[in-house]
Every structure is written in C-alpha cells, then in structure tokens.
C-alpha cells in the first residue's frame with residue numbers, strides 16, 4: 001500500500017537553461033507521454049529551472065497534477081483527461097472497483113478544471129470506449145493527441161496567412177499572453193504555432209510575452225519555448241500590454257482559447273480581454289487561434305462559460321514568496337471572457353471562422 005498520495009518523481013534533474021533540449025532529446029517539449037502503464041508528465045510548475053518528470057498511475061494523482069498546473073493548457077488537458085480514463089480503468093480492473101467508484105473517479109477528472117472544454121471532452125470521448133476495453137480507451141487518447149498536433153499545424157498556416165493579410169509592417173511585432181505552445185498542446189501550439197509559422201516565413205521581429213500573473217506561464221513557459229525556437233522575445237509585465245499596444249509597439253496580438261461559446265465569445269487566460277480592448281482602441285488585429293473542438297455549441301454565450309476561481313493565495317505570492325500584507329484576501333479568476341466583437345480573426349484548422 002502506498003504511504004502517501006504524494007507524487008513520485010520518475011526523473012528529477014535540475015539543469016541549466018541550455019541543456020534541456022539534449023536532456024529531453026526532443027526539440028519540442030512534450031507535456032505528457034504514455035509509458036505503457038502510467039502517464040509521464042513534464043512538470044510545468046518546475047520549468048524552466050528544472051526538468052522534472054512525474055510518473056502518475058492513479059487518476060486522483062492526475063487530478064492533483066492538473067489542479068496545480070503540472071499539466072495545463074486546454075488541448076494538453078484534453079489528452080491528459082483521456083489518458084486519465086485509462087489510468088482509472090486500470091485501477092478499477094486491478095483493484096476490483098465497483099462501477100460507481102469508476103464513475104466517481106471520472107467525474108473528479110472531468111471537473112478538475114472547469115473552463116477548458118477539452119478536459120471534459122477528452123474524458124467523455126475516452127470513457128465512451130470503456131466497454132471496449134483498455135486498448136480502445138488508449139487508442140482514443142492517442143488519436144486525440146495526433147489530431148491535436150495536426151490541427152495545430154493547420155492553424156499555424158491559416159493563422160499566418162490571416163495575420164499577413166491584415167497587417168502591413170514587416171517584420172511583425174507580436175504580442176502574446178499565457179502559453180499556447182507545445183507545452184499546452186499535443187505539439188506545435190495554437191497561437192504559438194502561428195508565431196512559429198510566421199517566424200518560419202521570416203515575418204517576426206519580436207514577440208512581447210506577457211508574464212501572465214499569477215503563475216507566470218508567459219515568462220516561464222512561452223519565453224522558454226520561443227527562445228528554444230530561436231524567436232526573439234521580451235517579457236513584459238501584464239500591465240505593460242495595453243500601453244505597448246497604444247504606443248504603436250505591437251502590430252498584432254495572438255492568443256489561444258480554453259472555450260469559445262456558440263456566439264463567438266472567447267474564454268482565455270485572465271488578462272486576455274484587456275489586450276482585446278487595447279487592440280480595438282488601437283485598431284490592430286486581435287487574433288484567437290484554437291482548434292475547432294474548442295468551440296462549444298452547448299454554451300450559448302461567454303456569460304455561460306464556467307470561469308475557474310483559483311486559490312487567492314496564488315495572487316498574494318510571487319513565485320511562491322508571500323508579497324501581500326497578512327490578512328488581505330486575494331481574488332483569482334483564472335480566465336476571462338472576450339466578447340466576440342473584439343475578436344478580429346478566429347483561426348481553426350478549418351481556416352478563418354466567421
């Protein structure tokens with residue numbers, strides 16, 4: 001019997017900034033890999049300072065990893081959720097769980113983070129194959145991963161075409177928020193995939209990377225991915241974004257999405273709507289890049305999207321260090337909603353969606 005629910009580290013290597021590509025042997029970091037018996041996660045809370053892998057073989061361990069953002073980003077959560085069904089089924093078969101216990105485990109998994117449509121969708125898609133056995137469940141998870149990477153490559157091409165058609169300055173100064181790259185997906189990235197494609201076409205001068213308080217996905221993860229891809233970037237405080245846009249220092253803003261309502265309203269990392277407002281004021285394109293599966297026909301409008309409210313303690317600390325006076329509470333919505341009319345372009349693998 002396991003003594004505690006704490007994570008086992010399959011590999012814990014503290015390394016410098018440079019060698020990480022050699023350590024992973026993969027030019028693109030993969031957020032998760034199925035080992036055959038467990039799910040190996042690249043712990044994103046430790047990046048970029050340390051390369052830490054977590055070996056997870058219990059669905060509730062995966063729930064905990066998702067809640068603390070060891071694995072994160074809407075598409076990656078979808079794939080993780082599908083593999084989580086495999087973990088739950090293995091446990092159920094090994095330990096002789098009652099059907100109700102399996103259902104409860106799947107419920108905790110699909111509700112681990114409520115805003116990203118992909119997590120619940122990934123769990124539901126894999127769970128539908130439970131009657132066909134573990135191999136069928138794993139096949140769904142692998143298929144979701146392959147489809148996501150293919151979608152991202154197409155999003156990159158369509159997005160680059162769309163951005164170049166709506167901008168004149170070359171090369172471009174791009175602004176992005178949060179992390180939408182390989183770490184957030186099954187590969188390549190959504191908004192960051194568009195940036196990669198623009199860079200491949202010689203069209204990127206610099207990327208303004210919002211640090212993305214409170215958990216710093218921009219400064220820790222996006223800047224790391226851009227640097228590895230050889231794309232020039234500079235990290236700015238989130239509060240610098242609107243000013244940079246209004247000063248004419250940005251030609252286009254590119255962001256991802258966690259869920260898009262049927263009316264086109266976009267839920268994404270908190271801080272996104274402020275960027276959209278500034279882009280509208282400055283009359284520059286605000287571009288959302290996301291897979292078709294991010295659009296939720298069952299959610300009529302942005303006001304209907306569940307917004308994850310995280311522990312206020314996260315905003316009362318900076319990189320784990322307390323910064324606020326004792327006794328002051330935090331307010332910590334993880335996402336916000338950008339009204340559809342502020343979105344210049346919505347790009348999916350199908351092209352520009354109107």
Ligand SMILES: CSC[C@@H](O)[C@@H](O)C(=O)COP(=O)(O)O
Pocket residue numbers: 069072073074075116177178179180181184185189190191217255256257258268269270334
């Ligand atoms: C391709 S990722 C799109 C979104 O999931 C991303 O922009 C984002 O908001 C991620 O939030 P996170 O809280 O880090 O999971």
